[in-house]
Amino acid sequence: LAGEDGSTRPTIFAEMSALAAATGAANLGQGFPDEDGPEWIREAAVDALRSGENQYPPRRGSAALRAAIAGHQLRNYGISLDPETEVLVTVGATEALTAALLALAGPGDEVVTLEPFYDSHAAAIAMAGATHVTVPLVPADGGFALDRAALDAAVGPATRLILVNTPHNPTGAVLARDELASIAAAAARADAIVVTDEVYEHLTFDGAEHVPFATLPGMRDRTITISSSGKTFSLTGWKIGWASGPAHLIEAITAIKQFLTYSGGAPFQSAIARALTEGDDDIVALKNTLNRRRELLLDSLTRVGFRTVRPQGTYFVCADATPFLTAGVPDGAAFARWLPGEIGVACVPLAAFCREGSESAGRLRNWVRFTFVKDDATLATAIERLAALR
Ligand code: PMP
Ligand code: GLN
Numbered sequence: 001l002a003g004e005d006g007s008t009r010p011t012i013f014a015e016m017s018a019l020a021a022a023t024g025a026a027n028l029g030q031g032f033p034d035e036d037g038p039e040w041i042r043e044a045a046v047d048a049l050r051s052g053e054n055q056y057p058p059r060r061g062s063a064a065l066r067a068a069i070a071g072h073q074l075r076n077y078g079i080s081l082d083p084e085t086e087v088l089v090t091v092g093a094t095e096a097l098t099a100a101l102l103a104l105a106g107p108g109d110e111v112v113t114l115e116p117f118y119d120s121h122a123a124a125i126a127m128a129g130a131t132h133v134t135v136p137l138v139p140a141d142g143g144f145a146l147d148r149a150a151l152d153a154a155v156g157p158a159t160r161l162i163l164v165n166t167p168h169n170p171t172g173a174v175l176a177r178d179e180l181a182s183i184a185a186a187a188a189r190a191d192a193i194v195v196t197d198e199v200y201e202h203l204t205f206d207g208a209e210h211v212p213f214a215t216l217p218g219m220r221d222r223t224i225t226i227s228s229s230g231k232t233f234s235l236t237g238w239k240i241g242w243a244s245g246p247a248h249l250i251e252a253i254t255a256i257k258q259f260l261t262y263s264g265g266a267p268f269q270s271a272i273a274r275a276l277t278e279g280d281d282d283i284v285a286l287k288n289t290l291n292r293r294r295e296l297l298l299d300s301l302t303r304v305g306f307r308t309v310r311p312q313g314t315y316f317v318c319a320d321a322t323p324f325l326t327a328g329v330p331d332g333a334a335f336a337r338w339l340p341g342e343i344g345v346a347c348v349p350l351a352a353f354c355r356e357g358s359e360s361a362g363r364l365r366n367w368v369r370f371t372f373v374k375d376d377a378t379l380a381t382a383i384e385r386l387a388a389l390r
Pocket of ligand 2: 011013014029030031032169
């Protein structure tokens with residue numbers, strides 16, 4: 001069975017959201033906004049439904065959305081793409097990731113990711129039958145940092161693909177240009193393809209700059225960039241994502257994608273085409289709101305006694321729960337399962353983003369992740385309840 005390593009068991013997000021619902025806890029576990037994205041974008045989907053955009057879109061995605069994605073990459077990053085051959089619309093970033101892994105890696109290939117890693121990355125590697133090799137991101141005072149010696153040890157002749165994620169879930173790290181340059185050098189040395197998950201590309205703080213991997217010297221021709229409208233426009237249930245990169249790689253991914261879903265979300269594709277073209281102000285507004293909520297949550301966690309790492313991006317804060325552990329609640333996984341019933345707040349353990357028994361799993365054993373992408377009332381409730389830990 002695929003995922004005998006446990007990578008395809010029910011996700012921690014579903015488990016923790018169910019526990020939050022059962023206990024009435026403020027859900028700072030699963031990362032989804034509880035405020036829907038801009039009304040004008042939702043109205044654009046209604047218009048598309050009413051005007052008859054209800055049949056299969058083309059398997060590569062609607063021409064309007066592919067053009068909008070190419071326009072977005074050019075305007076924001078100077079990456080020029082041919083929307084006909086270098087852009088693929090997918091059912092969320094999740095499908096793009098899985099199709100990319102199935103298309104580009106297989107048995108005998110090694111796929112390198114950072115660790116901790118987003119759970120679908122490990123599952124997609126398992127589905128492809130490839131071998132998962134990891135490089136730790138290590139908590140430091142200034143944030144989580146790439147272990148470069150481990151990177152050099154991990155990437156070698158068997159490396160088919162390096163899966164990057166920046167801004168990074170769960171750590172909130174925005175990989176610095178020099179860290180990405182180390183990954184680029186390793187990819188070039190091993191002649192590996194790079195798949196980069198940039199779904200949080202617009203959610204950065206403290207002036208941190210998101211550097212798209214494809215903009216690094218020499219990398220465009222070996223990089224598949226994946227993103228999604230879910231995080232950028234707070235419309236995670238629409239599942240409109242995309243992949244872009246060199247035509248021959250996009251063609252290979254399209255060949256798989258057509259038999260996963262063929263296509264999806266016709267009216268939402270139209271609405272996101274407009275959002276990507278006309279929605280820059282909404283992105284800035286979201287980022288400002290999130291920045292304020294990040295400060296509130298960080299301040300509350302720190303005051304209560306957690307050691308936190310200040311995230312430069314995403315909508316997550318990681319916290320070391322060691323001061324609250326006891327014989328009965330011995331680690332972060334136990335803490336995350338105990339907290340909702342005890343004080344009414346849900347989070348997720350970082351162990352869920354690590355391979356069992358790995359060095360990172362040991363180092364982050366007592367850590368948990370809280371999300372701040374919640375409305376002010378939910379966040380205020382959570383903060384009030386967290387104070388009970390003091
Ligand atoms: N990658 C990362 C790092 C994520 O955090 C998420 C979702 N939270 C996804 C991919 C999945 O994106 P989508 O919902 O568009 O499938
Ligand atoms: N990406 C979201 C998170 O990290 C969860 C998405 C999901 O539940 N599949 O919390």
